[in-house]
Amino acid sequence: MKRYVVLVSAVLLFLSLLVCPGSVSAAPYYEGKIITIVVGYGPGGGYDRIARIVAKHLPKHIPGKPTILVQNMPGADSMIAANYLYNIAKPDGFTIGAFNRGLVFAQLLKADGVKFDLTKYAWIGSAAIESSVLVLRTDLPYKTIDDVAKTKSTIMLGCTGPADSSGQFPLFQKELLGYNFKFVTYPSSADIMLAVERKEVDGRGATYSSVKPLIDRGVVRPLIRGRVVEPGIENLPIDEDLAKDKKAKTLMAMRSAPDRIGRPYVAPPRTPAAAMKILTEAFAKAAKDPALQEDAAKNKMAVEYVPAGEVQKVLQYILNQPPDMVKEFAKYIKF
């Protein structure tokens, strides 16, 4: 009888060791080392998929070819991961992380649970640009954003909640441009897509990359975009250009600013400059790697490196807004 116990325990123990990533030890060089990418979301989503592509291709560009592991740390819209990276992870260059681009709003609005200052991370940069678009069903009579502006009937839009800034992109048009929108909150992005298919809602605000499959299939059509642009939607009108006063323009610009840092990558504050130099250079090179680009294209994602300096500019722009602007902004985006 004991044989069974020993055998089964051994097998199970072995398997469980395989699946629980261990901790990383500190050492001066990347040779034979492990870098962990802490992702603030569960497996399968956009943040996770990009991290796994990065993990696959980044080692080639780092001297010493370390192994890169992805560790999912989901929770609180990735704030748990951000807090972990800021307060707990060792600043030794062996832990880096990816979290929600919208966290800057959490910091701006002083949301519960923020235990980080985004400007103080050792920034690697961003792995992608994510433009926000409004898409409406092609079977509806709205061919341009003018048709939307003129219509008397209410347009139903799906979103996933007040913390989803791309989903709330049309909210700014409703409040500041007077468009006739109504919002319905669904549990997930996939549920909105299905609601669009069965004509329960008329469209949604989303990142361009996430709705591209539906645009390609002719189910929906993009009508308006935010300031930040990706190839394919250059000719769409921009929300800021339609705004009449400066306040509205600024609010829209604030909302779209983090789109520029679509997939942020950081290391803990005080990570040694030498390690950061290796990581940022490797990141820039990996983003141009044709093999990585091919993998990304297969995943229907675009990888484009945005350097740390630009990230800081975006953060400063948002975090240095005057208090009355912040107060106004807090009416639309919650965290």
Place this chain on the structure above:
Amino acid sequence: MFDAFIEGLFMVLQWKALLYLCIGVLLGYAVGILPGLGGGTTLALMLPFIYKMTPGEAFAFLLGMHSVVQTAGDITSILFGIPGEATTVAMIVDGYPMSKKGEAGRALGAGLSASLIGVIIGAVVLLFSVPIVRPLVLSLGSPEMLMVILLGLTCISSLSGKGKRALLLGLLSAGFGFLCSMVGQDRQAGILRFTFGLLYLWNGLPLVPVMVGFFALPEIIDLAIRGTSIAGKIPDGTLTKGVWDGVKDTFNNFWMTVRCSLIGVVIGILPGIGGGVAQWLAYAHATQSAKTKEEAAGFGKGDVRGVIGPGASTGKEGGALIPTVAFGIPGSSAMAILMGAFFILGIIPGPDMLTKYLPLTFSMVWILVIANIITVASSFFMIGHMAKLTLVRGHIMIAFILLLCFIGSYCENNHIGDVVVMLLFGWIGYLMVVYDFPRAPFILAFILGKMAETYYYISTTRYGFDWIYRPKVIAIFGLVILAVLYPFIQNKLKFRKGANA
């Protein structure tokens, strides 16, 4: 269409595809048996391996792995009373008591054979629904979803067990489940509910640790108190003899097996409801098959039908593929990851799957069936050995099962909070057992509570109150009322019969 059907079979039978299928099945088996480690996470980890595969091979690998997870998870649930998967908790309710009675072999035989029938029925439905799948899924809007969720909640009454105050205790248990499902950030307004300043609770209580603690810990305490092996003292040789009896049990209850499979299929098709519910509803349906009061009282104490029902709910595997394939819209997190695989392989799921890639779609039907035949057949060779684990002395098993509980709770998010939740709910679960509260209604309300709220909110913001007058809503609501009244009517009838006799 028939050509495509055969072509699909040959796609799976190519030696490379078949090899990948076997590797997938082996992985799925390990994942299923280990508690906590879920099918979805493993799928995500395996995605990088498919870049170089053809679509036929990649799906043989991924789907083969995914489709056997529940079948294998049932084994852990029956033998140790720990859910092997979040989707196999209902199997514990009657499966583990059977193990305690020394009928592990029979329980495994019945559970596995029912599981296989379930998958086959799910695959057949997937096969025949190919032409009508789009209108079918599109006809179910949010108000209809809400009604289906309500229908699911009516099962609370049959899951409450029988007895004088059973329904009251069941409703209390369900109420507590609702309360727990409300923990976290509310989706509509972003308000934090019952989070006590902990970021950890923002996304709500995690499902796997709650279930592991709730069901496994009380059993471990019970095992420690009894001081024997799981199966206690039984005569030699009886343990493994029952395997074929189990298989026969499944065929003796063939129509119930089919009905439970169909419940699985329907839950699978509905996006977002999730497999955890499927097994509970199938179990609830199985308990309704009790013909006398004595039979009804036997459920929860090791009735073989309480194993067959949950086993057969594997019909959901076929059902869940339907919205994924037809619209490119995943019904569960595992399916969302499978969608990622579609993209990697250069296929855009959607209408093309029913025309251009029809053979591939059919190959999925075959993969489901073949992978599960391999799993069940190979399990049958091992049942004898597995069943003997229930004879291992308790104090050795306890350490081993506890270890599994801890690993299972921790692995999903690598967060220590999950272990705390597991222990806390273990304690609550133990108190509920001691004071005769049924635990099943809690789980059902815990899973469905937040969804009911969400879909009620969606229906009302979208349609105002007009959704109440939609014909399909009225039709399903009729079923809800029937389901609520049915046990009372049944009771009355039984009572009358009893009085006449």
